[in-house]
Amino acid sequence: MLMAAAVPASAHVVSADADLQLAQTIAGSELTVVIRRTPAVPGPLYVDLVAYQPVREQTVGIAVNDSAGTVQLRRDRPGTYPLVLHVRDVGPHELRLTAASEVSVLPFTVRVPRPAPWEMVVYGGFGAAGVMLAAAMVAGARSRRGTALSLGGVGVIAMVVAATVAVVSPQLVTEVRDTGRPNAQAFLTVSPARPAAGEEFTVRFDLADGSTGQPVDDLAVHHAALVHLVITSQDGEFFQHLHPLRTDSGRVEARLTADRAGRYLAHAEFERTDAGGQLVSGAFEVSGPARQVPERAASWTFPAGRPVTIEVHTGTTGLQSWLEMAGHLIVRDQDGTYLGHGHEQMSSTSDGTVATHGPGLRFTVSFPRPGRYFAWVQYVRDFQITTAPHLIEVTS
Ligand SMILES: [Cu+2]
Structure with a gap:
């Protein structure tokens, strides 16, 4: 009886990590790679690919060390595609994701409770x-x-x-945290250097440590991705939220097609291990015929410089978790010097199931200065990502 009472509960045991989720925009498909917790090493490694609409008919390869498999994505069959690989050791690993001619190498760590x-x-x-x-x-x-x-x-x-x-x-469970890392310097390259509207091009960020100049290779997974990339046109009419592929040490890339000529902004959000989050940006030009910007009315008016709550009605229930959240709000000012990000968190009921979300989403954000802001609300239902654009008037 004494043993049962005094032996510490398993809560102290360093347990297997929760499922690791990594969003990836690859070969025109928005995917989330889910690496499930591993019960034993050596043993099976369960990987799920979650495909969002519109799903392209294509083969996606997934490999971890010498264990490899493929998943055949079916057109208009969104949802989960499971795959079982094999893992031999604990410690750092790389998952290699391939589709068409695109490759992404995603680092992860296998931890089995000991x-x-x-x-x-x-x-x-x-x-x-x-x-x-x-x-x-x-x-x-x-x-x-x-x-x-x-x-x-x-x-x-x-x-x-x-x-x-x-x-x-x-008191014996100590955690060594290395904090205060220098910022990563980001260099934006667009190829071709001046893409044309309607043609696919590549946006690349090279991240270098601000102190050593070496490629930044310690990106932490935050909000289910290594890097969140937001590409917007200066006029606010074009918006894409992508999850670039890690193509090399300190290098991430995404392919996309712009629909209009003009100036574009690329904002990348990431976090280094044991350091704070960072937002970096760059601008580029897209050539082609100009397009008219329709006159829009502001959806909301708020005062500057204090937290405000935005309530969005999606008109639907049963919203799915995407990037670990029920809803996302991305806000940009007119010239693109400010990019904000708000979330509606997923909540769980007492029996552990995810509560039904929708139709309302609530976001608390603040706007630093008066002016016009573009806002994009994103949520997922039936594996379909919906992006709803809004205009916000911010007064002094
Ligand atoms: Cu993202």
Whole structure:
């Protein structure tokens, strides 16, 4: 009974990570790669590809080390495509995602729960105590007083050690955090350098450590992606939220097609391991005939410089989690120097199922200065990403 009460609960055990989700925009498809928690190593590695509409008919290759497989995406069959790979070791791995001529290499770490050293002491101590005390009782019953006393004594010592370690164990779990990393410097390249409207082109960010100048290779997964890339036209009429492929150390790329000529802005949001989030940006020009910008009325009017809550009615329930959220709000000012991001979180009911979301989404954001802002609300239902554009008037 004492053992059952005193042995620390499994809450202290460094458990297997939760599912790892990585959004990727590859060969014209918006996917989320889900690496499921691994129960044992060596053992199966369960990978799900979640495809969002419109799904392109294509083969997607997934490989981890020498274990590889393919998934055949079916046109207009959005949803989950499962695949089972094999993993041999714990530690850092790379998942290689291929589709058409595009490749992305995604680092991840396999962690399988293993007892910590202090747990060995606790379990070992209680185990030894049990054996010694039992032996002492047997010796006592046979009237070997000296032997019984010394066995009992060792048993008591073992129990004291185990109980002490069990009590102080929370302080033994230390976490070393390396904070205060320098910013990443971002260099934007667009190829061709001046793309034409209606033609596919590549947007690339090369990220270099601000101190060493080396490629930044410690991007952390945040909001289910290594990098969130927002491409907007200066006039606010074009918007794409992409998840660029990691094509090299410190390099991410996305392919897209612009629908109008003019100036465009690329904003990339990412986080380095054990460092804060960062937003970097660049601008480029798209050639082609000019298009008229329709006159739009503001959806909302807010004061500048204080938090405001925006309520959006999607007109639908059953919203799905996308990038770990029920809804996303991306806000940009007119010249593109400000880009904001708000979320509606997914909530769970007490029985662990995800609560039904929609039709309303609420976002709390603030606008630094008066002026006109473009806003895009994004949510997912039936694996269809909906983007609703809005105009916001911000007063002083
Ligand atoms: Cu994103």
